Amino acid sequence: xxxEKLGLIKPxxxxxxxxxxxxxxxxxxxxxxxxxAKSDIFATAQTGTGKTAAFALPILQKLRNTExxxxxxxxxxxxxxxxxxxxxIFEDIKGFSKHxxxxxxxLVGGKDIETQQRTLKKGVDIVIATPGRFLEHVEKGxxxxxxxxxxxxxxxxxxxxxxxxxxxxVHPLLPKRHQTLLFAATYSEKVRKLSKLVLTKPAFxxxxxxxxTVDTINQVAYMVDTARxxxxxxxxxxxxxxxxxxxxxxxxxxxxxxxIELQKDGLKCGIIHGDKxxxxxxxxxxxxxxxxxxxxxxxxxxxRGLDIEHLPYVINYExxxxxxxxVHRVGRTGRAGRDGEAISLLDIYEKFDVRxxxxxxxxxxxxxxxPGFEPDPTIRRKDEEEFKAKSEYxxxxxxxxxxxxxxxxxxxxxxxKRKTTKRD
Ligand code: AMP
Numbered sequence: 001x002x003x004e005k006l007g008l009i010k011p012x013x014x015x016x017x018x019x020x021x022x023x024x025x026x027x028x029x030x031x032x033x034x035x036x037a038k039s040d041i042f043a044t045a046q047t048g049t050g051k052t053a054a055f056a057l058p059i060l061q062k063l064r065n066t067e068x069x070x071x072x073x074x075x076x077x078x079x080x081x082x083x084x085x086x087x088x089i090f091e092d093i094k095g096f097s098k099h100x101x102x103x104x105x106x107l108v109g110g111k112d113i114e115t116q117q118r119t120l121k122k123g124v125d126i127v128i129a130t131p132g133r134f135l136e137h138v139e140k141g142x143x144x145x146x147x148x149x150x151x152x153x154x155x156x157x158x159x160x161x162x163x164x165x166x167x168x169x170v171h172p173l174l175p176k177r178h179q180t181l182l183f184a185a186t187y188s189e190k191v192r193k194l195s196k197l198v199l200t201k202p203a204f205x206x207x208x209x210x211x212x213t214v215d216t217i218n219q220v221a222y223m224v225d226t227a228r229x230x231x232x233x234x235x236x237x238x239x240x241x242x243x244x245x246x247x248x249x250x251x252x253x254x255x256x257x258x259x260i261e262l263q264k265d266g267l268k269c270g271i272i273h274g275d276k277x278x279x280x281x282x283x284x285x286x287x288x289x290x291x292x293x294x295x296x297x298x299x300x301x302x303x304r305g306l307d308i309e310h311l312p313y314v315i316n317y318e319x320x321x322x323x324x325x326x327v328h329r330v331g332r333t334g335r336a337g338r339d340g341e342a343i344s345l346l347d348i349y350e351k352f353d354v355r356x357x358x359x360x361x362x363x364x365x366x367x368x369x370x371p372g373f374e375p376d377p378t379i380r381r382k383d384e385e386e387f388k389a390k391s392e393y394x395x396x397x398x399x400x401x402x403x404x405x406x407x408x409x410x411x412x413x414x415x416x417k418r419k420t421t422k423r424d
Contacts, residue, residue: 006032009061011099016053019095025050026362027207031181032058034203041181042195043205049363051153052092055181059149060097063125072103072123073146077174079131079167081157083108089153090128102126109133113140131158131166138170147174149181152198156184156191164194171198207362217330218341221354221367225375226347229317230261232373233345236315237267237295244288246311247297248329250318258317259297269295273302300325308332316344319353323360348375 003013003024024032027045034041035058045051059076080086090106097104104126105119113136120127120142127134138144150171152158158167180198184191195202224232237245249255252273259271270284270293285308288296296308300320314333320326333340344365346354351367358364369375 001029003028007036008032008057009064011064012057012060012096015096015098016057018098021053023359025054027051027054027205028057030205030207031055034205035059035179035181036061038179040179040199040202041183041205042199042202043181043183043207044185044187045183045205045207046185046363049207051183052089053096055151055153055183056089056093056096059126059151060093060100060102062148063102064100072125074120074124074127074142074144075146076126076149076151077134077144077147077170078126078128078149078151078153079134079158079163079170080128080153081130081161081163083110083130085154086128086130093126093128104128107133107137113137131163131170135166135169138173144170144173145175147178149179150174150198152180152182152194154185155182155194156186156188159188159190159194164190167194168197217333219330219344219365220341221344221346221365222373223346223351223367223369223375224373225379226349228373229345229347230258230265232370233258233315233317234262234265234267235370235373236343242313243294244291244311245295245313245315246288246308246332247295247315247317248320249297249299250321252299254318255297255299262295262297267295268293269297271297273299276302300329310340312340314340314342316342319344319346319350319357323353323356326357327361348379 001024003016003021006024006029008016027043027049031041031043031051031054035055041055043051043054045054055078063075078086078089080089086106086108090104093102093104103122103124105116105124105128107116107120107127107129109130109132113133116133116137117140120137129137152167158164180200180202182191182195182199182202222232222236233247236242247258249258252275255271255273259269262269270288272281272284276284281302284293284296287293288308297317298308300322311333314330316326316329320329330340330342333342344350344354346367354365354367
């Protein structure tokens, strides 16, 4: 499925291509046609699933070619819980609309309200705001009677932050006929109540389905230099007291090398790959299951057909050559009733492979660093140049910089709480 097939217009197709988006994500595939068909939407989608483009692209399409005149009416309002998220959405929309004459403004607390009012006076099409500051503007006379699109992004979080009152005050001031798009990462009674108030015959989109293979698994990628991967692995196993961990390598050679390294570190480990006999593999597997060995190093092919599932941890010491194998690997974690954890150790070469995997699984894997194992920036630059020269990798057009915590598609292993932001 391509963005063209979703019925998007050329200025948008051009912009998303420049941003490096090749294929629509699940939520985009489902939401874009519905928004274009004028439906209200109730979507459960986590941050990182591409939900911003899912609502912004069809809205921009509908608002296209608005003339930049003074006193132009505001036609879309997007409310989000935090200043940071509002700014991100604003930047995303600037990127998507770069070939269109659409103006947007971000209205968040902590900024001078009069400056914001002056910008509004020049005429804008889209307002992205935190609920508190938006209500302030409305109470000061901001005209929202021509709004065609009302988006509540991360509605569950807005409600948790106590913004129900602001939303309830704003809502009746919107014109009777408008389209509302509600996005929430989780479904709760509060969200249901809000949806009843603001949505009319909505289409339901659920992308963060529980129990699908990868959604229940906590996934994270740790950025590390190639030469320090074994050290980081040993550190993780030791510091987090992993009792049973399956470690995947891409090749037999690296499986052997890692096995030797881990043994040197005094870890009880086993190895299975294509050069080991079936009897040997089964023996190793039994020892692993019994707990005699706690680290099992394996290649993809050797691990196929072996009954090794429901593990608490899977570590991708190297990413698989084939993106689909990632799903098989991480699918081995997760005990009944408990989430599993899949950790990928990413060096600079794999930073690019990970995108293909993310495309296949339809979500972003949060990238973090472990203190003391931060990639050396000088090595990174040098290697990156070499790598780029050798590969056909095309540099994607610079995307808006995002803070790592905001990248989380799924629960990161170290559940870093989002920064609690001052209510706006
Ligand atoms: P969001 O869930 O909207 O915060 O998006 C998360 C990240 O995914 C952002 O960095 C987007 O730029 C990126 N993104 C969104 N849609 C796509 C796509 N179709 N292809 C590649 N990247 C995307």
